[in-house]
Amino acid sequence: MSRIVYVNGAYVPEAEATISVFDRGLLFADGVYEVTAVIGGKLLDFAAHMARLRRSLRELALPSPMEDDAILAIHRELVARNALDLGHVYLMVTRGAADRDFAFPPEGTKPSLVLFTQARAAIETxxxxxxxxxxxxxxxxxxxxxxxxxxxxxxxxxxxxxxxxxxxxxxxxxxxxxxxxxxxxxxxxxxxxxxxxxxxxxxxxxxxxxxxxxxxxxxxxxxxxxxxxxxxxxxxxxxxxxxxxxxxxxxxxxxxxxxxxxxxxxxxxxxxxxxxxxxxxxxxx
CATH class of the missing domain: 3.20.10.10 (D-amino Acid Aminotransferase, subunit A, domain 2)
Known part of the structure; x- marks a missing residue:
């Protein structure tokens, strides 16, 4: 069964997920990520992951796409839509899409936010x-x-x-x-x-x-x-x-x-x- 993923405000089947070819994550690796473990449908160490995400964003002067509560809601929605009992939720924030230039894009450029789930077979590997x-x-x-x-x-x-x-x-x-x-x-x-x-x-x-x-x-x-x-x-x-x-x-x-x-x-x-x-x-x- 195809996964449902989250891309810039939309929940879509993975085969239909798209992101701009001008996204700075693609062109410059200009982005940060977090991976949160899921066991029994619950998120492990979520608050700590969000704190580290905030630190990474600050260190790169990268705008935050939304507040922690909204990001938590997306995590939970993806866990539910994909019936994820055991695995991970991957989150990536990039500086967004802009014409290719080593200088950062203009202020107000909307960051990109992508999340998807990965299932695992067992805790004891x-x-x-x-x-x-x-x-x-x-x-x-x-x-x-x-x-x-x-x-x-x-x-x-x-x-x-x-x-x-x-x-x-x-x-x-x-x-x-x-x-x-x-x-x-x-x-x-x-x-x-x-x-x-x-x-x-x-x-x-x-x-x-x-x-x-x-x-x-x-x-x-x-x-x-x-x-x-x-x-x-x-x-x-x-x-x-x-x-x-x-x-x-x-x-x-x-x-x-x-x-x-x-x-x-x-x-x-x-x-x-x-x-x-x-x-x-x-x-x-």
Missing amino acids: PEATRGLKVATVPDLRWARRDIKTVQLLYPSMAKMEARSRGADDAWMVEDGFVTEGTSNNAYIVTQEGTIVTRSLSNAILHGITRAAVLRTAAEHGVRVEERAFTVDEAKGAREAFITSAGAFVTPVVAIDDVPVGTGMPGELTKRMRANYLEEALRTAI
Whole structure:
């Protein structure tokens, strides 16, 4: 069955959805996005996603298409129209359609707003059960990775490079330190049981699931260090994992073909996944 998508004020079948060839999202990747998980027809961490969306819009001086309550209503309408029980809602805001020019379009140009749903088969994926293998690649992205823009070509290339090396995903490395995965934040667990993840800065995306997982860790008495870590430190860790709105908390079992710990999903990682999902479902709207 064809999905119903939202494009600039209209709910239409996906095959009928159109956007201008002059849209700056197409011409300049001049746009931002958010992906909100859905479980049981409810939205996870929605308020946090909207707060990050507002920050991304401000950082790019990009006009907001509407208020949060109206955006929430669209999310709920798409979930209902597509009978989405488990999956995600993707949202994209661009600077709108204007004649191609590196300068921003005239003030008052209407931003574009697009949303669509993606269903998933199960919460417990094969990756969550067996763990991921990652390959390290140089981080060649621009310097403002804290803004969730739609310019995702290099992360896509990095993922394909990892797959060509027999891995599931890539961890990007800058100045010898891991920044993040192609679409996720990266973590290790030290031999002493401390979770280590890079501190917030322009170098990484300020993950919504990251914030929730670190908050959950503190509530359960798990020590956390927010600092950079090297590839060698990661290979010598007891456990490793990633977080994102799509992966939740997913173990990493090998880095550049070197097993992490036992080479199996770690107990702390599994516990953090369960704790995160419990809290996320409790607060879903």
